[in-house]
Amino acid sequence: MSIIREEYPVEAMDFVTAGEASAQIKRMLKKLGVDPGVIRRLAIACYEAEINLVIHSDGGKLTLELNPDNVTLKSDDVGPGIPDIDLAMSEGYSTASDDVRMMGFGAGMGLANMARNADHFRIDSKVGEGTSIEMIFDIKK
Amino acid sequence: MTVNEVAQILGASIITKEADTAREVKGGYTCDLLSWVMAHGREGMAWTTVQTHMNVIAVASLHDMSCVIIPEGIHMENDVIEKADEEGICVLASELTAFEICGRLAAAGIGAC
Ligand SMILES: Nc1ncnc2c1ncn2[C@@H]1O[C@H](COP(=O)(O)OP(=O)(O)O)[C@@H](O)[C@H]1O
Ligand SMILES: [Mg+2]
Numbered sequence: 001m002s003i004i005r006e007e008y009p010v011e012a013m014d015f016v017t018a019g020e021a022s023a024q025i026k027r028m029l030k031k032l033g034v035d036p037g038v039i040r041r042l043a044i045a046c047y048e049a050e051i052n053l054v055i056h057s058d059g060g061k062l063t064l065e066l067n068p069d070n071v072t073l074k075s076d077d078v079g080p081g082i083p084d085i086d087l088a089m090s091e092g093y094s095t096a097s098d099d100v101r102m103m104g105f106g107a108g109m110g111l112a113n114m115a116r117n118a119d120h121f122r123i124d125s126k127v128g129e130g131t132s133i134e135m136i137f138d139i140k141k
Numbered sequence: 142m143t144v145n146e147v148a149q150i151l152g153a154s155i156i157t158k159e160a161d162t163a164r165e166v167k168g169g170y171t172c173d174l175l176s177w178v179m180a181h182g183r184e185g186m187a188w189t190t191v192q193t194h195m196n197v198i199a200v201a202s203l204h205d206m207s208c209v210i211i212p213e214g215i216h217m218e219n220d221v222i223e224k225a226d227e228e229g230i231c232v233l234a235s236e237l238t239a240f241e242i243c244g245r246l247a248a249a250g251i252g253a254c
Contacts, residue, residue, distance in 0.1 A: 019199025023228075026203060043203045044179050051175075051196075104192045107176040 002065040002072075004032075009061045010053040012079075015103070018054045021062050022047040025073075028064075034071065035139060041117040042071055042137050048110035049075040049133060055100050056080070057131065069140045070119075075133040082125040089115065089123075142166050142251060144208045144231045147187055150249050151242055153210065153235035156222055160231040164207045168254030169246045171239050175200055182206065183254035187246065189239045193217040195224060202228040212239045 006028070008021035026043045046062065053060045053075060060077025082088045089111045096106025115121040118135035125131040145162045148155050155162055167185030172178050173192050182188070182204035189210040190197060198221060201209050208231035211217055217232060225232045235242055 016195055019196055019203070022203060023199060040204075047179055047199070047203055048176065103194055103196070104173050104175040104190075105196075107174040109174075109176040109180060113176060113180050 002067045004066040006064045007061050010050055012057055012059045022050050025064050038137050038139050045114040045117040045135055046073055048113050052110050053077050055096055055105055071137045073135045078130045081127040081129055081131055083127050085123060148233050150245055151235045153233040155231055156234050157226045157232045159226045160229050162231055166207045169251045171243055186254050189242050191215055195221055198224045198228055198230055201230045208233055210235055210242055212237055212242055
């Protein structure tokens with residue numbers, strides 16, 4: 001059973017609060033005394049997941065679970081899904097709109113950054129339904 | 142070097158009101174792609190970018206950066222500046238280009254983090 005489980009709803013195309021969930025998660029882990037290296041990796045991955053919910057999905061949520069030996073972060077959304085996951089995972093590939101790119105998003109590095117920073121990374125997606133990502137960050141000393 | 146000293150070197154104005162200008166600047170960086178900065182950002186960095194929306198502050202704050210430097214007299218909206226103050230991230234407004242900013246900071250001994 002997890003020690004702490006928190007859910008953070010994330011709205012599509014809300015650029016004002018985008019990043020808030022990641023900031024809250026980071027603050028909480030810091031207070032709980034989680035290793036700064038783990039927090040850094042998790043913050044990077046969490047931010048990328050959150051931004052993807054904002055720019056690619058129709059809305060979703062992040063779920064954080066603090067377990068005795070890991071922190072698990074899930075991203076679940078309702079949305080278009082990803083037709084070719086291997087392609088989407090490759091660095092530089094992005095379907096972001098020009099407007100979104102003008103803001104500095106859409107570098108096509110998000111999924112790769114998540115996979116690189118998490119100790120375990122799993123992604124499931126159904127076209128026309130949505131996308132689920134699970135990332136585990138080990139905190140064993 | 143502190144954020145204050147960086148502002149002096151650049152002749153930049155500090156447009157945040159409360160964020161700590163005595164904070165140590167541990168290195169410099171420039172890039173406008175947020176994912177890129179998210180992947181390479183470091184604690185204490187002074188980050189130069191032409192982006193001025195809310196998410197710049199989110200990225201800077203997630204990395205505990207020392208300051209964000211906006212080049213070429215680009216305007217940042219008040220609500221973004223307020224957010225920066227809330228998060229304790231100084232924002233510097235400079236008339237110089239990003240190229241000139243990096244040049245001056247490097248000449249003053251600031252390296253990559
Ligand atoms: N939650 C999601 N829902 C639908 N498509 C997604 C989602 N996350 C990622 N994608 C798809 O995968 C691509 C690559 O994602 P990512 O690596 O984060 O790059 P970027 O967000 O910069 O486009 C996106 O452009 C998009 O086509
Ligand atoms: Mg992305």
